Amino acid sequence: MAPLVEMRNITKRFPGVVANDRLHFSVEGSEVHALLGENGAGKTTLMNVLYGLYQPDEGEILVDGRPAHIHSPHDAIELGLGMVHQHFQLVPTFTVAENIVLGMPSRRGPFLDASRHTNRQIQKISDQYGLQVNPESYIWQLSVGEQQRVEILKALYRGARLLILDEPTAVLTPQEAERLFQILATLTDQGKSIILITHKLDEVMAASDRITVLRDGRLVDTVERANTTKSALARMMVGRDVLLKLEKPAVCAGAPALQLQGVSSDDDRGLPALRDISLELCNGEIFGIAGVDGNGQAELEEVVTGLRRVTDGQVLIAGEDITNKPARQFNDRGVTHVPSDRQRCGLVSDMTLAENSVLGEVEQAPFTRRGLLRSGAISSHCARLLAEYDVRAADISTQAGKLSGGNAQKLVLAREIERRPDVLVAAQPTRGLDIGATEYVRRKLVEQRDAGCAVLLISTELEEILSMSDRIAVLFEGRIVDIVDPTLVNMEQLGLMMAGVMPDKQPAATATEGDA
Numbered sequence: 001m002a003p004l005v006e007m008r009n010i011t012k013r014f015p016g017v018v019a020n021d022r023l024h025f026s027v028e029g030s031e032v033h034a035l036l037g038e039n040g041a042g043k044t045t046l047m048n049v050l051y052g053l054y055q056p057d058e059g060e061i062l063v064d065g066r067p068a069h070i071h072s073p074h075d076a077i078e079l080g081l082g083m084v085h086q087h088f089q090l091v092p093t094f095t096v097a098e099n100i101v102l103g104m105p106s107r108r109g110p111f112l113d114a115s116r117h118t119n120r121q122i123q124k125i126s127d128q129y130g131l132q133v134n135p136e137s138y139i140w141q142l143s144v145g146e147q148q149r150v151e152i153l154k155a156l157y158r159g160a161r162l163l164i165l166d167e168p169t170a171v172l173t174p175q176e177a178e179r180l181f182q183i184l185a186t187l188t189d190q191g192k193s194i195i196l197i198t199h200k201l202d203e204v205m206a207a208s209d210r211i212t213v214l215r216d217g218r219l220v221d222t223v224e225r226a227n228t229t230k231s232a233l234a235r236m237m238v239g240r241d242v243l244l245k246l247e248k249p250a251v252c253a254g255a256p257a258l259q260l261q262g263v264s265s266d267d268d269r270g271l272p273a274l275r276d277i278s279l280e281l282c283n284g285e286i287f288g289i290a291g292v293d294g295n296g297q298a299e300l301e302e303v304v305t306g307l308r309r310v311t312d313g314q315v316l317i318a319g320e321d322i323t324n325k326p327a328r329q330f331n332d333r334g335v336t337h338v339p340s341d342r343q344r345c346g347l348v349s350d351m352t353l354a355e356n357s358v359l360g361e362v363e364q365a366p367f368t369r370r371g372l373l374r375s376g377a378i379s380s381h382c383a384r385l386l387a388e389y390d391v392r393a394a395d396i397s398t399q400a401g402k403l404s405g406g407n408a409q410k411l412v413l414a415r416e417i418e419r420r421p422d423v424l425v426a427a428q429p430t431r432g433l434d435i436g437a438t439e440y441v442r443r444k445l446v447e448q449r450d451a452g453c454a455v456l457l458i459s460t461e462l463e464e465i466l467s468m469s470d471r472i473a474v475l476f477e478g479r480i481v482d483i484v485d486p487t488l489v490n491m492e493q494l495g496l497m498m499a500g501v502m503p504d505k506q507p508a509a510t511a512t513e514g515d516a
Contacts, residue, residue, distance in 0.1 A: 002065030004029050004162060004193050005050065005081070010059035012045055016394050019045040021217045022058070027162060032184060032194040034208035034225075036201075038237055038434040039406035040392060042217040043197045044086075047164050051083045052076045082155025083164040086432070088147050090139045097122055097135040100154045125156050130186050144293070145176030152183070156192075163187065164195045167432060169203060181207050199237070199434035201230040202463075213237055238436045248446045251470040254283035256319070257454035258304060258335075258423050263313035265299050273299040275478040277313070281423065281454045286445065288469030288486070289458040292498050296478040297458050298340065301427045304456060305337045306330035317423065331360060334422030338412055338429050340458070342405075346412040349401030353393055356400045357382040357415055389414035390440065406437030413441060417448060424448055427458040442468060462491050462498075476500040 003026040012020040020042045027033045035043045048054045050061065052070040061068045063079050070076050073083070090099050097119050098112050119135040126133050131149045139147060148168065155163055169177040184194055184207060196208060204211055205225060213220040213236040220236045258281040267273035274296050281287045291297055302308035303315065306327035315323045317333045339345035347356050358367050358378055366377040382396045391410045393403060400408065409429065416424065426445055430438040445468065449455050459465050465472055466486050474481040474497040481497045496502070 001029075002062070003027060004064065006062040006065075007046070007050060008060050008062070010046060010049055010061075011057050012042075012049055012054055013057050017217075019217050020049065020056070023214070023217075023219050025212055025219075025222075027193050027195060028210075029193055030188050030191055031209040032188055032196055032207055034196045034198060034204045034211045035214070036198065036204055036211055036233060036237060037214035038199065038436050039404035041214040041237070041434075043214055044166055045217075046214070047083065047166065047195065047197060050076070051081060051164060077158050077160070080159055080161035081164070082158060082160030082162065084148065084151040084155060084166065084168065086167040088151055090147060090150060092138070092140040094139060095135065096133055096137050096139065096142075096150050096153070099139060099150060100135075100157050104158070122153060122157060125153060129156065129190070130183055143176070145172055145179060148172070148176075148180065149183070160192070162193045162195065164197070166197045167199075168196070169198070169200065177203070199438075201233055201435060204233065205230060215239060234435050237434065248468070249450065251285050251449075253285040253470070254452065256280050257283045257317070258456065259314075259316040259319075260304070261314045261316070263303060263310050263315060265303050265308055265310045267299055273478050274303065274310075277478075277480055279473055279480065279483065281456055283422070283454050284449060284452050285470040286449050286455040286457050286468055288465040288472040289456065289475060290462065290465045290472055290494055290498055291460070291475035293460055295475045295498075297427070297460075297475060299478075300475070301337075301340060301425060301458055304330075304423075305335060305425055334420075336416035336419050336421035336424050338409075338416055338424070338426040340427035340431070342408050342412050343401075347400040347403075347408060349399065351400060352397050353386065353391070353400055353403075353411065354378050354382040354396040356411065357385055357396075359415065361419065385411070385414040385418065389444075405432045406434055409433055409441060410437065413444060417444065421448075421453055423454045423456065425456045425458070428460065429457070430459075430461065430464060462494055466491060466494065474498055 006026040008024055010020050010023045011018070023046055025046065035047070037043050045054065049056050050070070052072045052075050055071065061070060068079055070079065091102065094102065100122055101112055101118060122135040131153055133146055133149045133153060139150065142150070152163065168180060172180065188194060198204060208225050210222060210224055211228065211233065212222040213233065215237060260277050260279050263274055263277045264272065265274040277300070289297060289300060299308055303310055306325060306329065309324050314321055317330070317335060320333070322329060322333065343349060358381065362368065362373070367374055379396055385391065386393060386396065389410045391407050391414065393407060403411065429441050429445065433441065445455055445457065457465065457468060469486050471483060472486050473483045474494065476498065477500065481500065481502065
């Protein structure tokens with residue numbers, strides 16, 4: 001029997017780069033086929049070709065053994081192909097049903113066909129595959145995991161037999177990711193096929209049937225999951241042995257660098273987000289903040305970098321009260337920031353790499369002289385950062401928005417580290433990064449710790465928190481549940497605390513506030 005989809009000799013070129021170089025790729029019926037590779041390896045480009053967003057320069061695509069001419073996503077949908085992008089394509093002010101039928105022919109002329117009949121059809125599909133989404137809910141009311149289910153529902157409603165999922169867990173909590181893989185198992189049990197674009201080896205080994213590895217736009221190999229290991233896959237991805245377990249020397253913490261004393265703060269809606277937070281971060285340590293997204297991490301990140309006001313309590317840097325001072329003063333006192341949203345807060349996508357490399361210090365020497373920018377100094381500074389931090393780009397004049405996720409993160413990290421911080425706030429520093437970039441970023445953070453910098457690590461990745469932190473504070477509903485030694489807890493115990501339950505199974509609400 002012919003594969004459901006077969007891609008032969010696919011080549012796609014962009015100015016200055018061959019993104020896909022004579023690639024072969026196929027998907028069988030009722031399988032999860034993982035497409036693995038570093039950021040920039042060509043995974044998403046290949047799938048954009050399959051979905052009709054790009055046209056190949058060479059090669060052919062077969063669906064059910066017959067040549068397919070896919071010139072647009074409409075052609076792909078007609079062939080039963082659906083794609084869920086890493087950044088969701090949803091209208092926040094529309095309901096689930098309205099988003100699902102958006103762009104489809106309507107019996108109501110120019111109006112969306114989000115009728116009761118449509119809602120019942122959507123609910124039927126939702127129940128069939130365990131997607132659990134209310135068709136009448138507005139997108140802005142939904143969690144990230146629920147929004148992803150809407151994207152999957154949208155593809156299934158259009159008759160998709162094959163779902164392409166691009167980095168589907170990059171913005172999900174561990175619990176949401178686990179739920180997603182349960183949904184994928186249900187989909188394949190009922191005859192659907194899945195292409196899983198990812199870089200997370202644990203997920204590949206847990207969910208896939210076959211694995212195709214790309215590197216630098218070329219096919220490395222396609223293997224059965226049962227016949228490989230994480231170490232072997234990492235070697236195929238990067239072309240060298242990768243340190244999957246981070247080794248770091250024992251901590252030798254110094255004086256307090258950052259202190260929060262009874263800090264409370266509101267979210268953007270004016271509701272309490274942080275409640276009586278007290279913690280102390282010392283020089284020469286990595287202090288991890290664990291928790292499910294939405295429990296105060298984003299607000300904590302902004303409070304300690306001066307981007308959000310506190311309603312109560314004090315923020316001290318090296319013993320100096322800097323509560324509710326402008327972000328610039330936090331910066332001047334040695335606080336640098338690798339933000340959780342690197343595209344919105346870390347880089348200006350329309351500016352060049354050279355311009356982005358000096359953001360925050362462009363008015364200082366040697367980049368400015370007598371009020372005028374020194375383009376030569378800025379260019380040489382950026383070129384050095386790109387070389388030292390292995391940021392892969394055509395040249396320093398490349399727009400930041402054209403960088404892959406891993407290279408964008410390395411540029412932000414390079415800029416913030418080069419400012420010689422006393423306190424480095426790293427929020428979700430490896431979210432969406434491949435294994436090589438993840439290893440690199442983690443190693444750089446440990447190097448900062450060993451050089452005496454105080455690192456505040458905010459992450460939803462439990463493995464990252466446990467392996468990198470010297471101490472861990474667990475946030476639940478804006479409060480610190482506990483501060484623990486990572487050598488004395490396991491992932492299950494940490495997960496319980498993240499859900500608001502202490503390891504002795506007592507609800508976290510029984511703990512006293514500010515139990516730090």
